[in-house]
Structure formats: structure tokens, C-alpha cells
């Protein structure tokens with residue numbers, strides 16, 4: 001059997017229990033975090049770029065090692081640097097590039113004109129169905145999310161939905177949001193958010209920010225009302241990213257807990273450095289706040305719910321809107 005890393009020499013051993021066969025020389029390079037970029041790439045396409053032996057602590061995005069523990073020829077290694085972003089020889093070449101990136105943002109997946117979307121669909125559908133590597137399945141859904149909608153994709157999402165919605169929620173739900181008509185989508189997303197046993201139920205609400213519709217906000221409030229979620233600030237961040245109008249926020253604050261907390265947080269959280277990352281790639285519409293009403297509602301609210309967390313949030317809101325009222 002030939003070595004999976006160099007594709008030249010005969011493999012003499014396996015790496016732990018991984019589906020990776022190596023020659024002596026490549027085994028030595030791997031042990032010393034000194035793989036050449038093309039070797040790193042081949043292994044990353046088998047076990048995933050974030051596997052700990054290929055981790056970004058040891059290698060750069062272009063496959064070059066940061067701190068090899070054996071001497072390497074830098075100039076020789078540079079010749080093998082991974083070219084990200086094409087030009088691509090074919091659809092597989094494109095998919096290999098995306099699947100071997102440490103972190104993939106959907107907007108970075110650009111399907112060039114030379115590539116055929118229906119071939120890409122077939123390849124990523126196969127990847128999702130057959131891979132044993134979780135991160136490949138996740139990223140394959142991200143690629144599918146960027147393809148033009150077709151009946152095939154529509155069908156595929158329904159076929160996989162029950163199987164993948166728990167473990168790959170963010171990826172399959174965002175893919176569904178891109179491809180399914182809103183009429184089908186709302187029920188599908190809502191019923192999952194209300195019933196599924198998630199490991200991180202709060203984080204699952206993030207997909208609602210992809211809708212940008214009032215319906216998403218009502219699903220959000222229904223889920224918060226019916227599931228005992230920790231009312232952490234990220235809920236306020238998600239609500240903010242759904243671009244709610246003041247009339248809705250007002251209603252939520254007046255309705256009291258639990259929805260009052262994300263509603264209050266959504267008025268200031270975009271200024272928090274900790275939550276900036278939720279907004280950096282989203283279009284936020286300014287909230288059409290009525291300052292007089294806002295002051296009255298929050299002062300009134302504090303009379304019933306004046307926990308330090310709430311008070312702090314109200315002070316941040318008053319600061320943001322230049323409201324000079326003591327609380």
C-alpha cells in the first residue's frame with residue numbers, strides 16, 4: 001500500500017487508529033509536526049484539518065509547519081504551499097480546498113463560473129452521506145448552502161433532516177434557510193427548536209438570525225417561553241441580529257420574564273466587545289426607538305425586576321441613547 005502522505009513510498013504503518021497509512025519518513029515528519037504542505041493537505045482531506053495531529057497550533061492555513069521539530073528545507077516547502085481560493089482544476093479540487101480549511105465562513109465560499117453547481121451538489125451530497133469525519137459533513141452543508149436552489153437539494157435536505165438536525169443543526173438549518181421556501185421552513189425550524197434535545201440549546205437559536213423576518217422573532221419568543229433556556233446575553237445578541245422593531249421589543253419588555261431579558265439586552269448588546277463577533281458579518285438595521293417611551297418602560301420595568309444584571313443593562317441602554325435618568 002502506498003503512503004497517504006507522500007503518495008510515493010510504500011506505507012509500513014498506520015497512525016494510531018486512524019485510516020492513515022504512512023511510510024517511515026512521513027511518520028517521522030508527522031511525529032515532529034513537520035509535514036510538507038502537500039502532505040498535510042492529503043492527510044487533512046482524510047481525517048479533517050482540525051484533527052489534533054494537523055491542528056492549527058502546528059500548521060498554517062497554507063499547510064506550512066509553524067515550528068517543525070526536525071530540520072526542514074524552507075525553500076523546498078514553500079514550493080508546496082497550498083493555494084487557497086483557486087483557480088481550481090475541477091469541482092473536486094474546489095471541494096478539497098474548502099474542506100481542508102480550519103474555519104469556513106459561508107460568505108467565503110465562492111463558486112466560480114468555471115465550476116458546475118450540479119457536479120458540486122453530487123460530490124457534497126456524497127460526502128455528507130458517506131464521510132466519517134464530522135467536520136467534513138458540516139462544511140459540506142455549508143458548501144451546499146451556497147449552491148443555487150434545485151429540487152434535488154430540496155429533496156436532499158428533507159431526506160437528511162431527521163438524521164442530521166441534532167448534531168449538525170447550524171449547518172443543515174442554514175442550508176435549509178437558503179433553499180426551502182419560507183412557508184415550509186418556519187414549521188420545520190420551529191418544531192425542531194421547540195422539541196429537539198440539544199447539547200447547547202441557546203446556540204441553536206442563532207440560525208433564526210438568517211431569516212430576517214418577523215416570523216423568526218416570534219419563533220424566537222416562543223422557544224424562549226417554552227424551553228427553560230439560560231437567559232444569557234447571547235440570546236439578546238441573536239434577537240438583535242434578527243433586526244426587531246421597537247414596537248416588538250417594547251411588547252416583550254412589558255410582557256416580563258423570560259422574554260423581557262433578551263429584549264432589554266438586544267438594545268445595548270451590539271456595543272459590547274464580547275458580542276461584536278455576532279454582528280460583524282450581519283447587516284443591522286438601527287432600532288427605531290422612541291426615547292421617551294423607552295425611558296418610561298425601563299424605569300417601570302426596574303420596579304418589578306431590579307436584579308443587578310438588569311440594572312446594568314438598563315444603565316448601558318441609557319448611556320447608549322444619552323438618557324439622563326437615574327436608576
Ligand SMILES: [Zn+2]
Nearest residue numbers: 003006023026
Ligand atoms: Zn510517505
